[in-house]
Amino acid sequence: MRLHRVICLLWACLALTGCSALLEREYATVEPHSSKFWESEAAGTLRAENYQDIVNDLLILIGQHTESATVRLYNYEDDLTVADTLEQATTEIQQETSMGAYAVEYITASSRAQRGYYEISLQISYRRTAEQIQAVVNATSTEALPALLETALDEGRTELAVRIGYWGENDQARVEEAVAQLREERGLTETPAWTISYYPPSGQVGLIEFVMGQPPAEENAENLE
Incomplete structure (x- = not known):
């Protein structure tokens, strides 16, 4: 009986060890007050140690509709490299990220060398209000x-902005069909066309904006009758 118990205990240990290995995963999240992105000794100051950190910092600021901020950039020792990195990051935010393309008008950045880091001053101008950014809805796919x-x-x-987790090859056509069907069901075919805007306007779409009234002209909008 004692031997049987020992064998069962060994099997249980092996099972738990196997399960723990299967459950081990690495997750990376961007949180507004994560110690990875905020300086502990400088209230309201972000930190970055590489290019991706700068992009993440900018996304945090945009999510909070922050107009000006300071970032301490570490691991850089050359003024030109810092300038090129900032230009690349701000361009990526505005042209390749859904929230940047949707919400930001422009970003300016200037740097000053300090002992052990560069102090980056950021200015962000928005084309969307803080209320519009906070009202963005998350959806896993266009089916929602x-x-x-x-x-x-x-x-x-009169407007709806939806962040899409997955964008398929034919999803734009599906979106337009869904809007046309809904307008017909609601008896809205004789009303002004809705404006559907995709962000970013090219490549992998991550956010869709619907203006369900008489909208302003948008360069990346598609009107549906």
């Missing part, structure tokens, strides 16, 4: 759009 648009109409809203 009809229900979200129905709810927006029921609530009397």
